[in-house]
Each structure stands twice: as C-alpha cells, then as structure tokens.
Amino acid sequence: MSVTVPRGFRAAGVAAGLKSSGAADVALVINDGPDAGVAGVFTANRVKAAPVLWSQQVVYGGVVRAVVLNSGGANACTGPAGFQDTHATAEHTAAAITAANARLIVGAGEVAVCSTGLIGERLPMDKLLPGVREAVRGLSRDGGPAAAEAIMTTDTRPKTTVAPGTGWSVGGMAKGAGMLAPAMATMLCVLTTDAVAGPDALDAALRAATRITFDRVDSDGCMSTNDTVLLLASGASGIEPTAEELTAAVTAACHDLARQLLADAEGATKEVAIEVVGAASEDDAVEVGRTVARNNLVKTALFGNDPNWGRILAAVGTTAAVFEPDGVDVAVNGVWVCRGGAAAEDRAKVDLTGRGVTVRIDLHAGADAATIWTNDLSHAYVHENSAYST
Amino acid sequence: MSVTVPRGFRAAGVAAGLKSSGAADVALVINDGPDAGVAGVFTANRVKAAPVLWSQQVVYGGVVRAVVLNSGGANACTGPAGFQDTHATAEHTAAAITAANARLIVGAGEVAVCSTGLIGERLPMDKLLPGVREAVRGLSRDGGPAAAEAIMTTDTRPKTTVAPGTGWSVGGMAKGAGMLAPAMATMLCVLTTDAVAGPDALDAALRAATRITFDRVDSDGCMSTNDTVLLLASGASGIEPTAEELTAAVTAACHDLARQLLADAEGATKEVAIEVVGAASEDDAVEVGRTVARNNLVKTALFGNDPNWGRILAAVGTTAAVFEPDGVDVAVNGVWVCRGGAAAEDRAKVDLTGRGVTVRIDLHAGADAATIWTNDLSHAYVHENSAYST
Structure with missing residues (x-):
C-alpha cells in the first residue's frame, strides 16, 4: 500500500x-x-x-x-x-x-x-x-x-x-x-x-x-x-x-x-452518508447534503441514535435548492420516516445502533443526486477539541 | 415585566x-x-x-x-x-x-x-x-x-x-x-x-x-x-x-x-460576542461574525478556555468578505493575540474563566462593524440534544 x-x-x-x-x-x-x-x-x-x-x-x-x-x-x-x-x-x-x-x-x-x-x-x-x-x-x-x-x-x-x-x-x-x-x-x-x-x-x-x-x-x-x-x-x-x-x-x-x-474523524461514533436524490441540479443536491451534514442538531440526534427527521427538514429548509416543503421524503437507514414533508413510517423501526448511517433525502424536484459524507457530533468531539490545542 | x-x-x-x-x-x-x-x-x-x-x-x-x-x-x-x-x-x-x-x-x-x-x-x-x-x-x-x-x-x-x-x-x-x-x-x-x-x-x-x-x-x-x-x-x-x-x-x-x-442557550457555558470591526461593509461584518460564531472548532476551543485565534482566522478565511489574510487582528477578551495575521501578544494573558467572552476581529478593510452573539459548544449541548427528542 x-x-x-x-x-x-x-x-x-x-x-x-x-x-x-x-x-x-x-x-x-x-x-x-x-x-x-x-x-x-x-x-x-x-x-x-x-x-x-x-x-x-x-x-x-x-x-x-x-x-x-x-x-x-x-x-x-x-x-x-x-x-x-x-x-x-x-x-x-x-x-x-x-x-x-x-x-x-x-x-x-x-x-x-x-x-x-x-x-x-x-x-x-x-x-x-x-x-x-x-x-x-x-x-x-x-x-x-x-x-x-x-x-x-x-x-x-x-x-x-x-x-x-x-x-x-x-x-x-x-x-x-x-x-x-x-x-x-x-x-x-x-x-x-x-x-x-x-x-x-x-x-x-x-x-x-x-x-x-x-x-x-x-x-x-x-x-x-x-x-x-x-x-x-x-x-x-x-x-x-x-x-x-x-x-x-x-x-x-x-x-x-x-x-x-x-x-477516523475526531470523536465520531457514526459514519453518515447524506444521499440527496431527486434534485433539480447536482449543485442543489450538494448544497442540501452539505447543509444537513453541518447541522449540529442533526449531528447530535444521530449521536443519540435518534432518527429526528424534523431536524433534517428544518435544515433542508434553510437552503436555496429547488423543492416544495410538502414534497420532501426522508429515509433513515431505509425507513421512510417522512413522506411529503410529514410523518410517515414509525420512527421506532429505524435501527441506529450501528456505526454506519444512511440518510436519504428525496427532493422530488428533478433527476440529479449527490452524496455528502459526514460524522455525528459527540461528547468525544467536544472533549478532543476543547481539551487540546491541535 | x-x-x-x-x-x-x-x-x-x-x-x-x-x-x-x-x-x-x-x-x-x-x-x-x-x-x-x-x-x-x-x-x-x-x-x-x-x-x-x-x-x-x-x-x-x-x-x-x-x-x-x-x-x-x-x-x-x-x-x-x-x-x-x-x-x-x-x-x-x-x-x-x-x-x-x-x-x-x-x-x-x-x-x-x-x-x-x-x-x-x-x-x-x-x-x-x-x-x-x-x-x-x-x-x-x-x-x-x-x-x-x-x-x-x-x-x-x-x-x-x-x-x-x-x-x-x-x-x-x-x-x-x-x-x-x-x-x-x-x-x-x-x-x-x-x-x-x-x-x-x-x-x-x-x-x-x-x-x-x-x-x-x-x-x-x-x-x-x-x-x-x-x-x-x-x-x-x-x-x-x-x-x-x-x-x-x-x-x-x-x-x-x-x-x-x-x-439560557442549551448547554452553553459562555456568552460570546463576536465583534467585527474595520469591515468594508456591514454585510461583510455580519458574514464574518456569523461564520466565526458557527465554527465548531472555535466554539469547542472557547468551551475549553482556549484563546485559539488560529481557528478564528481559519474561519474568517472561508468568507467572501474584503480582507487581506496578513492584515487581520484578533483580540480575545482584550488581548491582541493576533496582529497582521500572525501571533502577537502572549495567549497566556487571556483570561477565559468567566462566562462572558468578547472576540474582536479587525479586518482593516473599512469602517463598518457588526456584532454576532453566540455560545460555546459544550458537553451539555451534545447531551441535551442527543438524549432527548425536542
């Protein structure tokens, strides 16, 4: 190697x-x-x-x-x-x-x-x-x-x-x-x-x-x-x-x-793929993926094994991407917890105990897609980045 | 009241x-x-x-x-x-x-x-x-x-x-x-x-x-x-x-x-004023202040009582504001730890033990200014936002 x-x-x-x-x-x-x-x-x-x-x-x-x-x-x-x-x-x-x-x-x-x-x-x-x-x-x-x-x-x-x-x-x-x-x-x-x-x-x-x-x-x-x-x-x-x-x-x-x-990201307990599909453009997909990936409330929810799709939608809503708020679907590890901007399948079905997480966001606005890879926000991240000058 | x-x-x-x-x-x-x-x-x-x-x-x-x-x-x-x-x-x-x-x-x-x-x-x-x-x-x-x-x-x-x-x-x-x-x-x-x-x-x-x-x-x-x-x-x-x-x-x-x-922000241990001065426009000052306020490495450093001006400069550098990288000064609680984009006063002089923190960033690019108020990123924030669905 x-x-x-x-x-x-x-x-x-x-x-x-x-x-x-x-x-x-x-x-x-x-x-x-x-x-x-x-x-x-x-x-x-x-x-x-x-x-x-x-x-x-x-x-x-x-x-x-x-x-x-x-x-x-x-x-x-x-x-x-x-x-x-x-x-x-x-x-x-x-x-x-x-x-x-x-x-x-x-x-x-x-x-x-x-x-x-x-x-x-x-x-x-x-x-x-x-x-x-x-x-x-x-x-x-x-x-x-x-x-x-x-x-x-x-x-x-x-x-x-x-x-x-x-x-x-x-x-x-x-x-x-x-x-x-x-x-x-x-x-x-x-x-x-x-x-x-x-x-x-x-x-x-x-x-x-x-x-x-x-x-x-x-x-x-x-x-x-x-x-x-x-x-x-x-x-x-x-x-x-x-x-x-x-x-x-x-x-x-x-x-x-x-x-x-x-x-190997500092303090992370999850490796998260934010897959954005149905976007009007690849730029839109990247913007939505990056915005969700950077949202501290989404990241702490994932650390807590909480499939909090409401926080995901709130993050999507801060972007300029093409989408209708009542037209967005969200799946967490394969369970479509949100359809059409509202609650769908039971969030209790979502298994977040593993290290790998896939969040799939369908904007229903086109045919473009992109994936952003991110991590959760954990106690260890706060510890590692507050206790040391690195 | x-x-x-x-x-x-x-x-x-x-x-x-x-x-x-x-x-x-x-x-x-x-x-x-x-x-x-x-x-x-x-x-x-x-x-x-x-x-x-x-x-x-x-x-x-x-x-x-x-x-x-x-x-x-x-x-x-x-x-x-x-x-x-x-x-x-x-x-x-x-x-x-x-x-x-x-x-x-x-x-x-x-x-x-x-x-x-x-x-x-x-x-x-x-x-x-x-x-x-x-x-x-x-x-x-x-x-x-x-x-x-x-x-x-x-x-x-x-x-x-x-x-x-x-x-x-x-x-x-x-x-x-x-x-x-x-x-x-x-x-x-x-x-x-x-x-x-x-x-x-x-x-x-x-x-x-x-x-x-x-x-x-x-x-x-x-x-x-x-x-x-x-x-x-x-x-x-x-x-x-x-x-x-x-x-x-x-x-x-x-x-x-x-x-x-x-x-009263969730889990916060600091109330932080990011004062941006010497900006070419008020919009520039707000953009720089908000970008620094949102930077998790700056926020965790403040939680750790670490006047990490390098992280502050790295955040400023991601903005589109008017400034020269070797023309930026940064003071933390009144100590100018960075002058002209490089180390200046001894960071050990900075007292971060209190709850109030003032970060002053002088862009030396104009006469406009703005202040963004933020908090640190603490273990309690992670705990409060991962342990509960709120």
Whole structure:
C-alpha cells in the first residue's frame, strides 16, 4: 500500500522531534522518474498556510521531484518568516537529495512542502532540517507506510491506498481527522502513479476525483488552512492510460482515502452518508447534503441514535435548492420516516445502533443526486477539541 | 415585566396537558385596544410550521386582537391536517374571547397562533382547545409572567422585558434555547405597546429592531421552522411616539430578550460576542461574525478556555468578505493575540474563566462593524440534544 507501490517512487518517515511524543513527524516522497509531472488541489480557505502558498507555485511550474511533509506544526498564520521557513525547507530538501543521489539533480522549485499541526506557531527549523537530512538518508522503495505514519496528527491510524490500473497503479497516503471539510481538507494527501501522464491529464483526473470524493466529505464543517492533495506521475510503467482509466483509478484512490478519513474523524461514533436524490441540479443536491451534514442538531440526534427527521427538514429548509416543503421524503437507514414533508413510517423501526448511517433525502424536484459524507457530533468531539490545542 | 406592562393588554398562562410534566403550556395575550395594529417577522426557513403560515396571513391583514401560543408541540411538518389544527385553534380562541367579553368581538382572522416543541407530530387538540378556554377565563392585567412561563420548552427560565417610553412602554416575552439562529429564531416572541402606532410604523420599528438583535444571535447555527416575533399596539396611552422613539424602545426590548435567550442557550457555558470591526461593509461584518460564531472548532476551543485565534482566522478565511489574510487582528477578551495575521501578544494573558467572552476581529478593510452573539459548544449541548427528542 501507500505511495511506494507505483514504480519510480521512494519514501521515508522519520522522527525529527517536532512532536513532543517522539513519534515520526517528517515524511519525504521522491519521484525518481523518468517523468516528474504533477497536479495539485489546495484549500479554498483564503487564509492559506505558508507551505500551501509555496506548493501552489511549485505545482504551477509543472515539475515536482519531491514532497516533504511535516506534522507537529501547520506553519499557518506565521507571516513572512513562516514563508521563509518553507522556502528554506524546500532548498534544504533539494540540496540533500541532490547530494545523496548522483542521478537526480533537484531544485528547490521542484520540491512541494506540506505541513500540518497547530496554527499560528513557527516551526522549529533546528529540528526540522536535520530531520529532512535523515529522511533523505532513509529513502527506500518500501518507505510508503513509514511516510504515512509520519504525517499523522490526531489520526489514530495511517491512511494508505492503492488503486490498480493495467500495468500501472495509483498509490496514496493521507492524514486528517479534524477541521475536515475539504474544499479542499486539515488533510494532506499525496498520490503517486507510474502511469505516463502529462500535467493536463493529471490535473483533469485529480480535479474530477477530488470533486466527488474529498470535496464531499464534511466531517465538522471547518475548512483548514493547509489542505493539499498532490498527484505525482513517474511514467515508470511506460504505459499511458486513457483519461477515463486514469480518472477512474485516481477517483478510486481518493474515495478509499476519503472513507478512511471519515472513519477516523475526531470523536465520531457514526459514519453518515447524506444521499440527496431527486434534485433539480447536482449543485442543489450538494448544497442540501452539505447543509444537513453541518447541522449540529442533526449531528447530535444521530449521536443519540435518534432518527429526528424534523431536524433534517428544518435544515433542508434553510437552503436555496429547488423543492416544495410538502414534497420532501426522508429515509433513515431505509425507513421512510417522512413522506411529503410529514410523518410517515414509525420512527421506532429505524435501527441506529450501528456505526454506519444512511440518510436519504428525496427532493422530488428533478433527476440529479449527490452524496455528502459526514460524522455525528459527540461528547468525544467536544472533549478532543476543547481539551487540546491541535 | 412582560407583555401586560403596557396598558390595553391582558394575558394568561395555563397547563393544558400538552407537556407530560404538567407544566404550563398554553399562553394567551389579548389586545383590548382601542387599536389593534400589528407587525410580525417570521422564520426565513422555507420549511415553515403551520402556525407560521397562518400567522403570516393574519399579520398581513393588519389587525391582531389575540395571540394564542402553545409549547409542547411545534405543529411543524404536519401537512394539511396540521394547518387545519392551527385554523381550528384560532377559531376556537376567537369564539371563546367573544363569548367571554361583551365589548370585544374577535374573528379567527384576528388571532395569531404560535407553537413550539417537537417537529413532526400533531398537536393533541382534545387537550389544547380546553386549555384555550381556560386561558380565556384566566385573562388578567397581571397575566404577563404566567404567559411567559407557559411558552418555555428547554428554557430554564422565562424571558420578559419592558422598555419605557415617555408615557408609554414596550413589554415583551420570549422563549428559545435551541435551534437558535434567528433569521428569524425556535424562538417565539410577543411584544406589546400602548403607543399609538399604525401598521407601517410598527413594521418599520420591528424590522429595524430584529435586524440588529434577534437576527444577530446565532447560538448553534440551526434555524427553526417556527420563529415568530409579533409586535402588538393597543394605543391605550393615547401617545404617538416618533419613529425614532418607537424604534429605540422596540430595539431595547428585543436586545434585552435576545441577551436572555443567549444566556439560557442549551448547554452553553459562555456568552460570546463576536465583534467585527474595520469591515468594508456591514454585510461583510455580519458574514464574518456569523461564520466565526458557527465554527465548531472555535466554539469547542472557547468551551475549553482556549484563546485559539488560529481557528478564528481559519474561519474568517472561508468568507467572501474584503480582507487581506496578513492584515487581520484578533483580540480575545482584550488581548491582541493576533496582529497582521500572525501571533502577537502572549495567549497566556487571556483570561477565559468567566462566562462572558468578547472576540474582536479587525479586518482593516473599512469602517463598518457588526456584532454576532453566540455560545460555546459544550458537553451539555451534545447531551441535551442527543438524549432527548425536542
């Protein structure tokens, strides 16, 4: 699993001392080629962390030979000095890789940087830079799992994936457990492929994939300053898939990682799919799904195993989507507790004891549909996010 | 205090058995005149309860002689049958008042109806209608406090107010503790005045008042199906205030009730003012304030006494307001923990042990300002909204 399954990639994860726990906190992924194509999507938050501002420029250049990632600090809201820290990290990484690899000459402008952790504090560069050198020394074809561990923050387990093509594959790793409403998520994700694909093909596949996977996860409605998803292509398989094949594999990888993010969301006891059908447009379906997913009264009801369809309708009613209030049906785990905007089947029939919940909302306004994935709102969420500065 | 302070009004509150606790659950306010002017604002939720649909029409008619209110059931999402229940309640109330008062002949179209409680269930009319008759028998010039008690749901205390004019006054009562993001709030509010004022003057005063009071309370981001604020004028003082005088008194009454709603919000441990200044427009200030107020990571941090300005900036960054990310200052309880989008004064200086919190956000983008009032997100909120169907 992880980013080293496709050929042409090496990775490492090391402990540089950024985390007081002593856990691994610096990850490095490098692309040995022959190609070095890249695509990226980044947080839509206007308050962007220094590494996001840096990596956007790097991706715009079209060539990425390495991604250096750290947990233990987001380097967000750190001003010009924070940006210089990111720049120095890229330069240091490029120099260390070039020194260690006779066949690979890397410039700082080919190194993407990702950071995650507490907002508003400078990174301890005296720890980070030695960690980068150690990661370069530790690079290996088996390093994917170690890299995935090193980017964890409040995640309880690493998230990795692989989606096979024919003679090529897509590998991936991600982190993210809170501030998780990607548009993009405090999620970081690196995807790799040994397919032959140019920047435009990579960009098209990545945007198509994230639009219906990460962008439809809304765990807690809170958008991060650091969300980054990168897709690197080495071309090492020598095989050039069609656009459809590439998009399908990237989408499968993103979907699997999105599912893992949802399953590990801070304090959550439920994984909830809000399926909106019968919408006049896909945008309407997404708006209704996201609004219901963000409603704290719906989320607390689900935590309490309460199929409170009245709260769901009250949330739907705050949207601008096309629907008639007396024309909406709602099913919770398959039981149509609301038909035509009023009570229908007995809510006592709804079994909410399991971890998976499906809320299906039929707007009866058209043929479009979308699903938003979310979590409940639990005591553990409040505890985890009030007791610690993360 | 309450709605019977102004001359020309009587009220009552009785227990009709809608609440299993046996607490009072039917309130009645009548306007003995000589005038019967009214203005109203209602929930912006497109899923509107039957009593909202009814009362909007009644207010549109311009004359309201009575308001009948019940707790113990919202009569929302109850279909055509629920609307018939509201209609029957108005007819029954009108007939009972007319029978009991030789000098007051009331039609159903002059009776506003307000309901609050669980969404999606029919009201027990066999209990409600006898309760209405009992309320008519119990009407008195001292009935304001009893009426305020009868509209409570999860409220822990009744909310009443009085704002004096010169020779006239505004009285009021309100309920609301959850699903509290008025635009309008599950809040109900009846205001009374003995000023002489026509429907247009009442409407202008009420809209001006609610726009900067109830509409800027955002306890939990959840908009109700039943929010209703009514302003009734009896003219019994014989004094016609200026528009400014009337607006000032109505605003003072709304502000006091809004403050009481916030203080009694479900499970809250903090009353938080998000003051946005330096905005390019008032709309920008409201958008930023509301977005920060609705951010669960900000709300849990405040519950944990954590002046986490990074989460505040991350929330600001999701808005479309005019600002530069490196130009935003944030103070928490007077300590400027963030200047120019980066860390400034030591966050350890912030004292968050009290119940009142002020977050001041300076966008440095203009001269406009607005304040949104909200609450923290606590274990008790999760408990109260997951353990019970309310």
